[in-house]
Amino acid sequence: METPMRVTVTGAAGQIAYCFLPLLLRGEVFGSRQPIELVLLDVEEALSTLRGVMMELEDGAYPLLTSIHYTNNVSEAFVESDVAVLLGAFPRKLGMERRDLLQKNAVIFKEQGEAINKHAKRSVRILVIGNPANTNAAVLAHFASDIDKKQITALSRLDQNRATSFIAKKLKVSPEDVKNIFVWGNHSNTQYPDLFNGVTDGGPLPDWLQDETFLRNEFIPTIQERGAAVIKARKLSSAMSAAKAVVDHLRDWFIGTQDIVNMIVCADGSYGIKKGIFFSFPCYCYGNGSFEIVPHFPWTPFGDPYIEKTKKELNAEWEQAFAALLPKSSL
Numbered sequence: 404m405e406t407p408m409r410v411t412v413t414g415a416a417g418q419i420a421y422c423f424l425p426l427l428l429r430g431e432v433f434g435s436r437q438p439i440e441l442v443l444l445d446v447e448e449a450l451s452t453l454r455g456v457m458m459e460l461e462d463g464a465y466p467l468l469t470s471i472h473y474t475n476n477v478s479e480a481f482v483e484s485d486v487a488v489l490l491g492a493f494p495r496k497l498g499m500e501r502r503d504l505l506q507k508n509a510v511i512f513k514e515q516g517e518a519i520n521k522h523a524k525r526s527v528r529i530l531v532i533g534n535p536a537n538t539n540a541a542v543l544a545h546f547a548s549d550i551d552k553k554q555i556t557a558l559s560r561l562d563q564n565r566a567t568s569f570i571a572k573k574l575k576v577s578p579e580d581v582k583n584i585f586v587w588g589n590h591s592n593t594q595y596p597d598l599f600n601g602v603t604d605g606g607p608l609p610d611w612l613q614d615e616t617f618l619r620n621e622f623i624p625t626i627q628e629r630g631a632a633v634i635k636a637r638k639l640s641s642a643m644s645a646a647k648a649v650v651d652h653l654r655d656w657f658i659g660t661q662d663i664v665n666m667i668v669c670a671d672g673s674y675g676i677k678k679g680i681f682f683s684f685p686c687y688c689y690g691n692g693s694f695e696i697v698p699h700f701p702w703t704p705f706g707d708p709y710i711e712k713t714k715k716e717l718n719a720e721w722e723q724a725f726a727a728l729l730p731k732s733s734l
């Protein structure tokens with residue numbers, strides 16, 4: 404057996420955590436030989452639920468679980484973390500403006516960024532899931548200033564999985580036979596699901612899938628609005644599919660993959676996206692928590708207005724989130 408890996412999960416009393424933790428402890432992320440020291444963080448009001456989650460994890464008798472600790476203390480939660488899975492976020496409440504949501508969460512991710520900076524291992528790898536995920540990751544990256552930005556990612560794999568599955572269903576093939584469908588930009592309804600680089604059976608997708616009416620009226624809005632459609636149907640936001648996407652993201656980032664996968668990462672200036680903005684890009688994952696933005700997928704003129712819109716939204720989110728945190732002169 405390997406040395407245990409210390410994994411901190413925030414929002415651990417919530418519904419994604421409830422789906423994700425059993426998958427993690429079954430070895431689906433880091434493999435069946437990787438023991439795990441689990442640290443669960445949630446807010447004070449959720450501590451009783453968290454204790455229940457801990458009891459259930461103990462009762463699962465998972466051989467990979469070497470220890471488990473739960474807390475509502477942010478500093479304590481990140482001590483010596485190897486991996487931080489950040490699910491906890493302030494939910495949007497009735498009557499709340501998006502700006503309020505951004506600013507509430509900015510405060511949470513500032514605090515967590517500072518705690519990670521102070522207490523986590525220097526090699527820590529961080530995955531932000533809590534919404535608004537891109538901007539939360541940007542805030543965290545700013546305040547975890549000693550941690551390399553390439554160690555911080557956010558989740559857009561759910562969007563890629565949704566888009567891939569949608570096309571596979573149209574083609575009546577397995578999702579594993581459809582590659583290179585990407586979702587660019589924000590994890591919001593301005594995201595740009597793009598199938599122009601898609602392949603199946605080693606060749607391009609059939610022309611009928613590239614028909615503009617189909618793209619504008621069916622493919623793009625279905626993927627952009629899928630999260631809202633799940634909420635409408637379930638009266639709760641997606642959790643099972645989100646947990647599966649968290650597993651896919653972390654496994655590919657740590658173990659590596661031949662596929663090109665979507666991750667929200669800090670823009671390095673490529674594709675004309677402003678440095679520092681967290682944007683969903685297609686990435687190569689080489690294993691051990693290393694990745695590279697794939698540089699060579701041209702956007703078609705069809706995609707340009709979509710990219711502009713999601714870029715604009717992310718720039719505005721960045722300004723709104725940081726307005727509450729930084730002096731005006733540094734924005």
Ligand SMILES: NC(=O)c1ccc[n+]([C@@H]2O[C@H](COP(=O)([O-])OP(=O)(O)OC[C@H]3O[C@@H](n4cnc5c(N)ncnc54)[C@H](O)[C@@H]3O)[C@@H](O)[C@H]2O)c1
Pocket residue numbers: 413414415416417418419420444445446449490491492493494511531532533534535536558559560561562590640641642645
């Ligand atoms: N990026 C994606 O693809 C994606 C997909 C689905 C859901 N999400 C987001 O993931 C987040 C979690 O979803 P969920 O369904 O598990 O939500 P949930 O409401 O069931 O659980 C969230 C948990 O976070 C906790 N929390 C709130 N503030 C916290 C803080 N400051 N520190 C620690 N914990 C805190 C809450 O108490 C709650 O237990 C939400 O923000 C949701 O919108 C993102």
Ligand SMILES: O=C(O)CC[C@H](O)C(=O)O
Pocket residue numbers: 534561629630631633634640641
């Ligand atoms: O709040 C939403 O509209 C989306 C929730 C979640 O991020 C998802 O993609 O399922």
